Amino acid sequence: MSRYDPSAFPPFAVTVDLVVLTVREHALCALVVRRGEPPFQGYWALPGGFVRPDEGLAEAAARELAEETGLRAHTAHGQAAAGAHLEQLATYGHPQRDPRLRVVSVAHLALAPDLPTPRPGGDARSARWAPVGELLGRGGEDGVPLAFDHAAILADGVERARSKIEYSSLATAFCPAEFTVGELRRVYESVWGVVLDPRNFHRKVTGTPGFLVPSGGTTTRQGGRPAQLFRAGGATVLNPPMLRPEP
Amino acid sequence: MSRYDPSAFPPFAVTVDLVVLTVREHALCALVVRRGEPPFQGYWALPGGFVRPDEGLAEAAARELAEETGLRAHTAHGQAAAGAHLEQLATYGHPQRDPRLRVVSVAHLALAPDLPTPRPGGDARSARWAPVGELLGRGGEDGVPLAFDHAAILADGVERARSKIEYSSLATAFCPAEFTVGELRRVYESVWGVVLDPRNFHRKVTGTPGFLVPSGGTTTRQGGRPAQLFRAGGATVLNPPMLRPEP
């Protein structure tokens, strides 16, 4: 067997990268930052950074998320603070994925409600919300692809989000604390890129136990007849699941 | 912002750990090896080892799997060689998870057919297939828990396998190349820990397009009336999914 001597282990750099998704104007968008230094200088990239010697992976991801967006993270067993859902996505460690040194990146997926300000991070780098279709289909807005292997990471994050809102109540993470059935339906439509029947959708989500709880109030912020406001119920898994229509 | 100088990155050790599952005698079993050195000397642990400087994560996992079991790995886009299914599970990086040094472990999940020999690895360490219920419920066979955080990793792997055979054809990875509907049903029963109706199961799996293709032959290795033999079809996702009965 070829077990290494632990005192002579090969050293790696470990980072966290973030796929932060939100729904803006009926489009699924991801947070990207512009790189100010080589390699890939001037390219758009996913936010991220090195894991510190004394912090865990989820901790590092939550710290980076707070630095980039000001959001507190809701982990699975998480806090009650207002903020985003955060979960580990996958780990990317191809030997040549960073030309400088051997970097293993633990990617995380964050789902956030539409933020008033797509505010840049604390430093001078610029940041923006970009529709994922623009980022994944033939490069970015200038035809420039994402830095490193970030396009693959983003694609995996988007696919995770698309499949996970089927059988979990995670779609509510894209909504503000109080939301209407129509707003939740537009989240599903934006993430899946489909059109859903409003009547069947309403019957389904209100009939799934623990998914939605009425908050009592109503709103007309979408125009038309006043709509009932709901909060996310306690249920995390949906039974029966929402079904994504096939093309 | 607190971006580290890449030339002064904090060094980590990166390992791969393997959750190798199989079905033996109507029980879901995991491969564990006995540790010959501290820490956790004498404890059972998941097989694994350090990632080498020039290999990728999946590559390292496939190498460890071959060393421990002799199986070739079938990755998602993988080879045609006879062997096990292998996929990345999750990454574990709590700062104190290894008392010696900072280790980030990228856990992988492997699903294998029942192997004739639970043969130990190339070195002198002993290895065995242990029922996961025994490993997860109140420690191992001697009441000894698994080393490090391996109980949590194993639990995550088992849950991944349990949920993934619902909507994918992965259950066939537990079967030999040719198998009967009854054998496949016993896989589902063992992994889920339930009893399934043979008639409904037969109707369901044979009616799902692309799941099973008849190989033409029959067998009586289970006794009783000769059963038709099948191979795994090309389908990877099942539509409609198999439904896990609730307790």
Added chain:
DNA sequence: GTAATAGTGTCTCTCAGACATTATGCA
């Protein structure tokens, strides 16, 4: 009024779950 969205009801078809019977090989 018009326009916009919210909310409810009905029908049909597919499928999951419960259940009985016949078929075939081995000891």
Added chain:
DNA sequence: TGCATAATGTCTGAGAGACACTATTAC
């Protein structure tokens, strides 16, 4: 002959999908 397992058929109820109508606000 007895026993094991395989394979097929029928019924019923739940739920998804298609579709029409009424309700309530803003302008």
